[in-house]
Amino acid sequence: MTEPPLAELMERDLIVPIRSSSGQRPDPETLALDQIRHGTDEDGGRFVAAFASPEAFAEFGPPGSDYVSLPARTLFARADAAGERIVVDPGAPSQVAVAVGVLPYLAAGIDPTHPDAQRARRPLGEMPSLEAPAEVPEPFGS
16 A cells, blocks of 8 residues: 555545544534544644545554544645644555644645645745844835
8 A cells, every 4th residue: 555645645534543443424414523533642642533545444543443534625624723643544654644733734634745835835045134124225214
């Protein structure tokens, strides 16, 4: 498996494990982020887990967990609002870690790896000087 590019992930529905094993599936539109299962990385950092395919969920997802299918952009927007990062296919060779700073771009449908988005994320050239001028030009001087 190879990791899917971010632009492709934005357009998918992701399989999201939830904190239930009852066999019932809640309405994804009303599902709160605290109802979604979180994972922990090797450093103890928490993340929202999601899977790009049913096969990845079956192989690497939490056994016996219920799940919902959510549009990726919806999940990105919810995680952005909560300040939580997302890991797609955690534990799989195709794992993609999505940092918190990238989530607003993905939620808006903007590929952060596209050159236009990269230019928007950092200013071109150096910051302008904000020093007081030595002379005040007319008519401002009077």
